[in-house]
Amino acid sequence: MSKLMPCIALLLATTSPAYAKDVFTGTWKSDVNASVPSTKPSVVLLADGLYTCSTCVPVLKVAADGAFHPVVGSAYYDEMAVTVVDPAIVKRATRKGGKLVGETTATLSADGNTMTTAFNDLTALNGIPVTGTGVSTRVTSGPAGSHASSGSWRQTSEGQVSDSGLVFTLAQVGRVVTYSTPTGISYVATTGGPAVAVVGDPGWTTVSLKQSGLNTLHETDYFDGKIIGKYVMTVSADGKKMTMDANDIKYGRTSTLVAYKQ
Template sequence: MRHIGMSVALAAIILPATASAQSVFDGRWRVDLGSTELPKKPWVVTLNDRNFRCASCGTPWGIPADGGFHKVAGQNYFDEAAVKRIDPRTIEFHYRKGGRLVETDRISISADGKTFTSVDTDHATPNGELAVYRSTARRSADGAPGAHPLDGSWVTTSYDKGSDNTMTVTMRMEGDRFSFADGTGSHYTATLGGPPVKVEGDLAGRMIAAKRLSPNALQLDASIGGKADSRMIVTVAPDGKKMNVEATNVKQAVTTRFVAYKQ
């Protein structure tokens, strides 16, 4: 399940690294999902006739699996969740924050129970347009005997599709101020070496602090509520056409790598 993770990564990774008249970062970039190197840490869940629990989430959580919304504590991007059984191999997760539906994840499990496809829809983008992501996963450990087919451990194998508003970003530099905007309406402007700034439109109030590592590389540290959340290392190739991104979830100590190309 995405849990808004990919959109957050895209909204936090890209800022120009220099203050030249025309930075190599300026313009429109598109993420290449085929280049993604995903962490091997499994998603570990329990699902039976009564309850759902995510044991591997950064802050573990669980609710009754009765189709209704229930309060969830300790999560940045939702405070209520519901687990709905669509058919024996299809499950939907619905998330709300402040009473507003923010995300729906629909998981379809294969007949042999070894793989699943998840279609995740972000309902709370700043510009009001739906943002859709699709991922696949394979089973890494069996669930309990007699439990739901989702029960057990899963490793994400790919992000194989995303709506266009999730895959492209636009950047601009003005003096020592650097601006970012994505297709969902999320945006921010930061100064390299300056204080953290708010990502406008982020539901959790995410803050970004940018630091230059070299003429073509940045370190971007994200925090939520004053606590470190993620770290991004962004490096532009010498030809200015390719950007390598290394994104680390600080709480879970896992890293994802991918590439973006200038359009």
């Protein structure tokens, strides 16, 4: 979280820790229906036995033969398998160190313009999975002769996500903020202080926080010293709703997330 903190806000946050605690402290749950996903489309091509995702990080080029093949450049997986089930269904699976860490099944609608993707994310180091579905709408079609899943797709909604992927806990006392999730991700950082280690996420190594007001925190995420994301979290005046403006620098996407205090 990044911040420019005015002197008055700093004074209030330092001298009134009880107020700061009341604003952010608690368990929050993201509302997928109230959130606004990125409008940047994903671009995939499945043709001539090869699956290519040009907007993925890293860019993916994997033989679509159902077997696992090496993938370089991801902190979360080192192998991927792509299986064409039929003209409307494509499955992907990822492994790291020989262990299954993710599965997705993409299913096209009858008219080929909507894709529903069911996912099972097993990357959490504590073993708790995150499951759910996402819905995307076609922007452009793939070239002639390619699989119907080819083309560019814009995510329109997340149909359902398990609580393990939606719930997070914050606690702020003075300038010290503690963050944790059911999947084992956590950090303890001081607003205006140096970047600190993140536990439990191999793709997110450090984080720094700043505070621009009693109700607003700014977070900057890093991977091996490189900025991968910036987030501005603002709590409503009644303390019940949090709006997060997310700038996913790694993937070049912006979105707005909404969470409610439980």
